[in-house]
Amino acid sequence: MAHAAGTDSGDAQGISKPDLAQAGLKNTAKFSSPAARSVRQSAPATAPKSRLAAAPMAETTDAANPTLAVGLDASAASAHAIELHTSVTSATTPLDITVAWGDGATTTASASGTQSVISEHTYAELGTYTVKVTVTDKAANTSVTNEVAFTTAGSDYTPYGPTRLLDTRNGTGAPKAAKVAPYSSAHLKIGGNGSIPAGVTAVVLNVTVTSTTSGGHITAFADGDEKPSTSNVNFVPGQTVPNLVIVPVGENGYVNLYNGGWEPVDLIADVTGYFTQTASSGYTPLAPQRFVDTRSGTGTAKGQLAGYGSFGTQITGLGKVPASGVTAVALNVTVTNPRSDGHLTVYPSGQQAPTASNVNFTTGQTIANSVIVPVGPDGRINIRNGGWNPADVIVDVVGYYSP
Secondary structure (H helix, E strand, C coil): CCCCCCCCCCCCCCCCECCCHHHHHHCCCCECCCCHHHHEECCCCCCCCCCCCCCCCCCCCCCCCCCCCEEEEEEEECCCEEEEEEECCCCCEEEEEEEEEECCCCEEEEEECCCEEEEEEEECCCCEEEEEEEECCCCCCCEEEEEEEEEEEEEEEEEEEEEEEEEECCEEEECCCCCCCCCCCCEEEECCCCCCCCCEEEEEEEEEEEECCEEEEEEEECCCCCCCCCCCEEEEECCCEEEEEEEEEECCCEEEEEECCCCCCEEEEEEEEEECCCEEEEEEEEEEEEECCCCCCCCCCCCCCCCCCCEEEECCCCCCCCCCCEEEEEEEEEEEECCCCCEEEEEEEECCCCCCEEEEECCCEEEEEEEEEEEECCCCEEEEEECCCCEEEEEEEEEEEEE
């Protein structure tokens, strides 16, 4: 539960959006293999007629096109794409260049003498690939090859939880139960926490601020990075408010949640998934489609969701969502006409409701939040009303994740 007993929430916040401001390529690595690593291959003009095996041809300074060599420099052009600089050293003569990208695809190009050739390729899946380049001088019956290992820069999503990683009210994920002081940060371990692997590049968190006594904001950022001049959650005195955040994870596996307010606050963070540089789930956006509206009986029984009650609803096989292969769903979840303070929790079917929240509300408030939640084995999700009294619930699907 992300609302504190006796803590009032604030005014309606409207529709919250995931924070994608930091989702671009960051600290893109370079991958190189110098020309000195070129492997030269040449063949005799005519095959030996002796029954004895021919001795290997010795490399000599008077070999055909003796300067022929190739150096490789690669970098990420996008999440799944590589930009390859092939630097050829050669006598002035026509050359053929073949690039084997490591995923079964090959491309060719032409060159003449010493020059640099730039080419790009997009991989269907994230991963590490060995790129092999062969430069051939047909006139001299000579070729050289070089290889470079390249790792895609993008990250795929893996659904997780939802699971509470931080609650400063009771000390979960923190050194002790204590509010986060003004102009300071909560230091939250992500990589290696629970079943989250080390080496994650970003994490999806529902960050909630509560027990506020002044206005302010919360900024989420990777540990080791400079704090950005942006905010993820904004609040006023006495308010409890959540927002969905996608934030990079530091190389040490930690993120920081910075309190930009004038007074201490309590922070809660629930994880719903993470990103890694290995093939997992990609995102497919959809035009928003209403799957649930308790006011009209869409997707569930007509009538308000009772206090501490829950219902399940089908996600897969409806609308534009595929019938199979869906690992998680992106939602906009709205509560309206609540008869008491409370919160909503969205979670996969087939499991107990977690100690987590997605939307916090006060009596009579209409408020929404973005939600990314794993889908159960039967393609369904559950929504629980953590308030004391009934409330109407609306669920709009805006996209899904699949391998």
